[in-house]
Amino acid sequence: AAFAAALDAFTKIPLDSKAYFEGLPEGIECAREAGDHGMAARLLEVRWRRDGGSAALLGARLEALLRAGDGRGAVALARQQDASFHGAVVAFGRTRGNFGPLMTAGSALLQDGESTAGLWVFELLAEAYPGDVSVLANLALTERYLGRVERAERHYRDALQRAPNTAWVWNHFGLMCKGIGKCDAAADALLRGIAVETTQEEPTIAINLGVLFQRTGNARGRNPVADLAALLRRTPQAPMARRLLLDCWHPRGAAQR
Numbered sequence: 001a002a003f004a005a006a007l008d009a010f011t012k013i014p015l016d017s018k019a020y021f022e023g024l025p026e027g028i029e030c031a032r033e034a035g036d037h038g039m040a041a042r043l044l045e046v047r048w049r050r051d052g053g054s055a056a057l058l059g060a061r062l063e064a065l066l067r068a069g070d071g072r073g074a075v076a077l078a079r080q081q082d083a084s085f086h087g088a089v090v091a092f093g094r095t096r097g098n099f100g101p102l103m104t105a106g107s108a109l110l111q112d113g114e115s116t117a118g119l120w121v122f123e124l125l126a127e128a129y130p131g132d133v134s135v136l137a138n139l140a141l142t143e144r145y146l147g148r149v150e151r152a153e154r155h156y157r158d159a160l161q162r163a164p165n166t167a168w169v170w171n172h173f174g175l176m177c178k179g180i181g182k183c184d185a186a187a188d189a190l191l192r193g194i195a196v197e198t199t200q201e202e203p204t205i206a207i208n209l210g211v212l213f214q215r216t217g218n219a220r221g222r223n224p225v226a227d228l229a230a231l232l233r234r235t236p237q238a239p240m241a242r243r244l245l246l247d248c249w250h251p252r253g254a255a256q257r
Contacts, residue, residue, distance in 0.1 A: 003034040007030040024047055024050075038070070040064040040067075041068055044057065045061065054085075056088075059091060063095070066102075071105030072105060072108070074105070075102075075121055110142060110145060119142045119146065136159035137159050137168075137169050137172060140156045164196070167194075171190065171205045171208060174186045174187075174190040174208060190209040
């Protein structure tokens with residue numbers, strides 16, 4: 001309450017006064033302590049414009065924006081200042097607690113069609129966390145969106161070499177291979193995913209293998225009926241699995257439904 005009251009008092013000082021600029025560092029600290037990270041970000045921007053940029057001040061601005069829930073704003077500022085303060089930007093990406101929000105921001109940018117910005121986020125995280133499987137997989141997905149298939153495949157294979165028992169990465173890699181017409185590689189990847197899946201909580205790999213078999217007849221010599229039947233025993237409410245099971249069991253299943 002004391003910090004909030006002090007912040008309220010500071011914001012009532014005229015913006016163009018000497019007292020305002022002299023009290024700016026204290027106002028920033030009060031905003032942080034009061035949990036008003038949006039205000040902290042705005043005050044830090046004022047200080048940036050008045051005193052000029054620095055690595056420390058950039059780091060503080062990025063942290064404030066991220067804590068305020070403005071992941072897009074943090075990414076935009078980091079990209080803008082990357083050439084001048086690359087070390088500070090990487091340190092920001094590496095800071096404990098920033099990984100999750102930055103992953104979320106990168107994914108949101110991708111979903112909104114801002115692939116270049118999304119790619120930048122995952123490249124930053126790849127530099128900050130070398131070899132992290134989730135970062136490599138998201139980097140691969142982004143490269144795929146941008147049509148850079150060879151780079152995407154390289155990142156997927158790197159992730160799978162580091163974590164060969166990660167079923168969801170095999171699933172994503174299989175879907176990419178299917179999308180570019182590499183049906184044998186797609187079937188191999190999906191079968192590997194099924195082989196290493198231990199939680200049995202996500203039915204997507206078996207369904208994706210069923211879709212591949214239904215559309216191309218290719219499951220690398222394995223009819224996925226058994227996988228789909230096992231899936232239905234675990235999740236009997238899965239309508240997609242029921243339809244695929246019928247189609248895989250009988251090629252004319254769709255006509256007989």
